[in-house]
Amino acid sequence: MNIVTSPDSVLPLALRAMERTPNPRLRELIASLTRHLHTFVQETRLTEEEFEQALEFIVAIGQATGDKKNEVVLAADILGVSTLVALQNNQDPEGESPSALLGPFWRANAPMCDRGDTIARSGTPGTPLTVSGTVRDPQGRPLADAVVDVWQASPVGLYENQDPAQEDMNLRGRFRTDVEGRFHFRTVRPAGYPVPTDGPCGVLPRAQQRHPNRPAHLHFMVSKPGHKVLVSQVFADDDENLESDPTFGVTRRLIGRFELQPDGRSATLAYDFQLEPGEMKFPRPPIP
Numbered sequence: 001m002n003i004v005t006s007p008d009s010v011l012p013l014a015l016r017a018m019e020r021t022p023n024p025r026l027r028e029l030i031a032s033l034t035r036h037l038h039t040f041v042q043e044t045r046l047t048e049e050e051f052e053q054a055l056e057f058i059v060a061i062g063q064a065t066g067d068k069k070n071e072v073v074l075a076a077d078i079l080g081v082s083t084l085v086a087l088q089n090n091q092d093p094e095g096e097s098p099s100a101l102l103g104p105f106w107r108a109n110a111p112m113c114d115r116g117d118t119i120a121r122s123g124t125p126g127t128p129l130t131v132s133g134t135v136r137d138p139q140g141r142p143l144a145d146a147v148v149d150v151w152q153a154s155p156v157g158l159y160e161n162q163d164p165a166q167e168d169m170n171l172r173g174r175f176r177t178d179v180e181g182r183f184h185f186r187t188v189r190p191a192g193y194p195v196p197t198d199g200p201c202g203v204l205p206r207a208q209q210r211h212p213n214r215p216a217h218l219h220f221m222v223s224k225p226g227h228k229v230l231v232s233q234v235f236a237d238d239d240e241n242l243e244s245d246p247t248f249g250v251t252r253r254l255i256g257r258f259e260l261q262p263d264g265r266s267a268t269l270a271y272d273f274q275l276e277p278g279e280m281k282f283p284r285p286p287i288p
């Protein structure tokens, strides 16, 4: 009889029950997940109380997710899973991946802007920053009409959706590259910011004695039909938290040079992107 006889007999029975899943990828994913979960429970000798806490945590991150934030994405980020998925699926033949985790703050449909426009719509005070770059294909040819979608935190470290002092869509915008694949825009230098710690995910960094502060960065999503959508982040090279990003997003390649200008009060950042051929598929926005 195929019934449970001991703790060790549960996993084979569970796997057998899933064998008929017609979709082969779903069968593979759930079977592997089940194996890893069972191994985890056995290896750690998970107690009933701990199991209850784990389930409560999953319920809580779902319940805390809404229009303003996404604690489920945040949980994946602070466990390093989002970075792993981003890097694993965007290998660069030359070495380091050009991509980074999407994070919980991307909003679709940021305003389309003209090249050179500022995305500091609220007159946000801060160090003026000019960002420029070129989008190319893997052969180094410039890609005209690529869309460069940018979003960033303010100089006090808040995204507009977290901050009533900022206008809707402040520090967000989309730019189209010119015939030579170039884009440029104006903004203010972003500050590093703590990942939200007021929700259920805040428990972890506190318990693990990890600081929650991400190094200052700009988010980019670069797209053009016929090419894979590139989701990336560019980090400020002078940030003290480059080596302790709570979401593990920093790679050497993603560190940009924020150059102070001779006037001593404004800065520039030059950063180029490369798009691989493929399907233009956008991620689902974590917040509306």
Ligand SMILES: [Fe+2]
Residues within 6 Å of the ligand: 103, 105, 152, 153, 217, 219
């Ligand atoms: Fe961010």
